[in-house]
Amino acid sequence: MKSRILILLVVFGSLLLIALPASAHPDEAPEGVSMFMVDAGYASIHDSYLTPITYDGIDLGLAYEASRVCKQGRWQWQLNVGADYNYVENPAKNNDLMKLMGDLAFNMQRRWAVTGRMSLTAGPMTQLRAGIVYNDVNSNNPVTVRAHWNVGVAAGADLHTRLWRKPITLRYQVQLPVAGVFFAPEYDESYYEIYLGNHKNLAHLGWWGNRLDMTHYLGADLHLGKVTLRLGYRTRLEHWNVNHLKVHDVTHSLVLGIGH
Amino acid sequence: MKRILLYFVVLLVLVGCAEKDEFEHDQVGNFEALWTIMDEHYSFFDYKQVDWNEVHSRYRARVSNEMTDRELFDICGTMLKELRDGHTNLIATHDVSRYWVWEQWPVNYDERIIDQHYLNFDYMRSSGIKYQILPDNFGYMYYGSFSSEIGEGNLDLILSYLSTADGLIIDVRDNGGGMLTNVEKLVSRFIEGKTLAGYICHKTGKGHNDLSEPYPYYFEPAKNHIHYLKPVVVLASRGSFSATNNFVSIMKGLDQVTIVGDTTGGGCGLPFTSELPNGWRVRFSSCPIMDAQGRLTEFGVAPDVRVDMDENDRTRDAILDTAIDILTQKTKNQ
Numbered sequence: 001m002k003s004r005i006l007i008l009l010v011v012f013g014s015l016l017l018i019a020l021p022a023s024a025h026p027d028e029a030p031e032g033v034s035m036f037m038v039d040a041g042y043a044s045i046h047d048s049y050l051t052p053i054t055y056d057g058i059d060l061g062l063a064y065e066a067s068r069v070c071k072q073g074r075w076q077w078q079l080n081v082g083a084d085y086n087y088v089e090n091p092a093k094n095n096d097l098m099k100l101m102g103d104l105a106f107n108m109q110r111r112w113a114v115t116g117r118m119s120l121t122a123g124p125m126t127q128l129r130a131g132i133v134y135n136d137v138n139s140n141n142p143v144t145v146r147a148h149w150n151v152g153v154a155a156g157a158d159l160h161t162r163l164w165r166k167p168i169t170l171r172y173q174v175q176l177p178v179a180g181v182f183f184a185p186e187y188d189e190s191y192y193e194i195y196l197g198n199h200k201n202l203a204h205l206g207w208w209g210n211r212l213d214m215t216h217y218l219g220a221d222l223h224l225g226k227v228t229l230r231l232g233y234r235t236r237l238e239h240w241n242v243n244h245l246k247v248h249d250v251t252h253s254l255v256l257g258i259g260h
Numbered sequence: 261m262k263r264i265l266l267y268f269v270v271l272l273v274l275v276g277c278a279e280k281d282e283f284e285h286d287q288v289g290n291f292e293a294l295w296t297i298m299d300e301h302y303s304f305f306d307y308k309q310v311d312w313n314e315v316h317s318r319y320r321a322r323v324s325n326e327m328t329d330r331e332l333f334d335i336c337g338t339m340l341k342e343l344r345d346g347h348t349n350l351i352a353t354h355d356v357s358r359y360w361v362w363e364q365w366p367v368n369y370d371e372r373i374i375d376q377h378y379l380n381f382d383y384m385r386s387s388g389i390k391y392q393i394l395p396d397n398f399g400y401m402y403y404g405s406f407s408s409e410i411g412e413g414n415l416d417l418i419l420s421y422l423s424t425a426d427g428l429i430i431d432v433r434d435n436g437g438g439m440l441t442n443v444e445k446l447v448s449r450f451i452e453g454k455t456l457a458g459y460i461c462h463k464t465g466k467g468h469n470d471l472s473e474p475y476p477y478y479f480e481p482a483k484n485h486i487h488y489l490k491p492v493v494v495l496a497s498r499g500s501f502s503a504t505n506n507f508v509s510i511m512k513g514l515d516q517v518t519i520v521g522d523t524t525g526g527g528c529g530l531p532f533t534s535e536l537p538n539g540w541r542v543r544f545s546s547c548p549i550m551d552a553q554g555r556l557t558e559f560g561v562a563p564d565v566r567v568d569m570d571e572n573d574r575t576r577d578a579i580l581d582t583a584i585d586i587l588t589q590k591t592k593n594q
Contacts, residue, residue, distance in 0.1 A: 051535050052282065052297065091285065092539025094353070138533040139543055186472065188301055188463035188546045190530050192440060196460065196477040244465050 032068035032076070033221065034259045035230055039063065041253030043086040045097055048246045049144045049185065050135045055097050057088030059251040063103075065259075073111060076121060078154070080105040086251070099249070101131030101146065105175065107154035117160045125154040125175055127213075140190050146238075146247075150180020150206060150213070169221040171232075177213045180206045187244045204242050211240040219255055230257030285537045287332050291323045294336050294350070294542060297534045298343075300466040302544050304529060304558060308344060312468070315342050330354065333540070340542075345558075346501055347531040351541040360525075365498035368522050368569050369433035373577050374402070384421070387414040391422060398587050399425035399488075400580075403446070406438025406503040410445045412485055419449060419486040427491040427587035429580065430511075433521060437502025440530075447510050448482040450492060450517070455479050457510045459550040460530075474550060479510070491590040492517045493583040496563055501525035509551040509561045518586055521567055521579045523560040 039061035046054040063082030070076065086099040107125030114120055130147040156173035182204055185194065194202065204210070219232020232255040239248045283293040295316050305312055319339045323332065333350065337357025340348050350357040375381055378400070383392040388408025391401045399422035422428060430446075447457070459474035481487060494511050496504075496519055505524045511517045529545025536542065550556055567582045 052293070053535055053537060090535065090539060091537065094539040095535065095541075137541060139531045140546070141532045186462060186464050187466075187470070188303075188532060189472070190460075190462060190532075190547050192530065193460050193462060193475060193547060196475070198460070198475040198477075 035065045035257045037063045037255050037257035039253040039255050043251045045088050046248040047133055053090050055088035055090050059253050060085045077108045097135050099133045104128045119158050122155040126151045148182030150177035152177035167223040173217045175215040182206045184242050210242050213238050228259050283537050286325045287327055288325055290536045290538045293536045303463055303548050305468045345545055346527045347545045349543045368497040377575050387411050391418050393425050397426050399428040402431040404435055406442045410442050416486045419488050426591045429493050429583045431495040432500050432504045433495050433497035434499035435504040437504050440503050443503050443507045444479050447479050449487050451481050456552045458552050462547040491587055493586055494519050495579050496521045496524050498522050498525045502527040509557050513552045519563040520565045520583050521563050523562050526558050526560040528557040
């Protein structure tokens with residue numbers, strides 16, 4: 001456990017050094033951020049292809065976010081790149097699962113100024129997310145591939161205020177895919193059969209009837225001159241039900257970030 | 261602002277609900293979980309004419325929450341034996357339940373007899389394959405487990421060495437199976453063109469007959485590697501199970517190959533694994549694999565020439581002797 005904390009501190013410290021380049025207006029909230037983030041928290045994984053039992057454990061993630069306001073403040077774009085790792089155990093504590101995912105998301109949101117300090121945003125988003133879930137004690141179903149691409153909406157609210165005379169941005173954001181394409185084998189189809197060439201019925205059209213993904217973020221960006229510190233909470237849901245297979249993954253994580 | 265907060269709380273409740281497991285974590289719940297997993301995933305109920313509901317009523321009556329783990333394990337293990345399936349095991353920390361058909365049949369293999377009286381303890385070993393050329397100038401390969409990874413380069417060296425032999429004996433007796441990719445690697449050295457190896461299917465839903473259309477799969481000759489296309493005899497026994505059963509079923513379809521020995525142990529369902537709330541794991545046949553004629557080989561592949569070893573003769577292997585006779589005859593006729 002100590003070594004994990006040490007690794008987190010080293011990563012966070014490294015990101016601090018990378019993030020030190022200056023902001024042009026040290027006393028104002030910047031018109032965009034470049035932020036490196038570390039997520040740590042709780043994960044629950046249910047993947048009926050691997051096991052009917054729900055596993056729970058830890059969620060760890062690394063992410064980079066870039067966002068910019070453009071077109072005279074009427075629009076903003078945001079790019080998120082990240083990877084997350086879950087290590088979860090069964091309730092009997094005699095087996096574990098590992099999940100490793102990569103994530104790339106982009107959104108373009110219209111901004112509406114509600115007051116001088118508060119704005120609402122909403123717009124289209126697209127996301128590509130892929131990885132694997134691995135259970136090393138299973139025989140011919142030890143792993144399952146997760147991959148989906150989707151489009152949807154991103155929306156949020158920003159409140160610019162001050163804390164200890166420093167500018168701070170409070171932010172809530174939701175990413176809600178609406179439709180897309182995702183991979184899933186058939187009910188008890190082995191990856192060996194897929195390897196042999198049977199590729200029927202592997203790609204599925206995802207919509208809210210068979211798939212629901214959500215990512216919520218609530219946090220604060222504290223602008224300390226050249227550096228912006230982020231403290232937040234992120235929760236992610238991945239739920240789908242196709243080919244009589246069910247996936248229901250949930251994470252709740254604390255987010256620490258540093259950028260400018 | 262209140263509306264926004266309310267919206268956020270509702271969404272958090274929606275998102276935050278982790279999936280609840282279907283079964284209780286007591287003895288009855290674990291029994292029901294096992295029965296249901298098999299009911300929804302096992303693929304040979306109809307083929308074996310097993311009435312799984314009737315099995316449930318018979319065994320459920322014997323289960324109570326007051327029983328010990330060992331008592332529950334014994335009942336569950338006995339219930340699984342109703343399926344007569346060597347791929348079906350209940351795995352707990354203290355035991356593994358099993359239905360291993362080869363434990364009930366003649367072994368028909370004795371490594372010591374071959375090492376001492378045929379190889380004179382003089383053989384080579386590579387990629388889990390023991391090999392040598394016998395005095396009659398027939399090659400001999402013993403492959404004891406398809407879990408032993410076969411290196412293409414190692415196989416080249418083995419077949420290169422055996423290439424001067426007039427025929428080849430591939431002994432897979434007592435080989436309990438392993439990886440199907442090794443079956444492909446080995447078979448691809450004995451075929452000249454694209455060869456139909458068999459059909460594979462899988463369950464598409466929870467119903468006993470929810471099976472996909474059998475998918476034909478083919479093996480190609482290994483490109484840029486050494487092949488052996490002279491007469492071949494494959495030695496099989498009841499201990500030739502699972503991937504080995506698959507290997508024998510494919511080799512049996514090749515013109516130059518003769519299968520000698522006993523019927524294989526079967527096991528043509530690719531096994532999957534699941535688990536119970538108490539952490540016990542259950543392995544079961546999930547994806548049926550058929551031979552090139554579309555037949556299930558769950559109860560084994562019959563040999564072309566049926567021979568048993570003489571258990572009283574500790575110097576001769578009657579199955580290997582028969583193979584040598586067959587190769588001698590074939591090479592004479594060529």
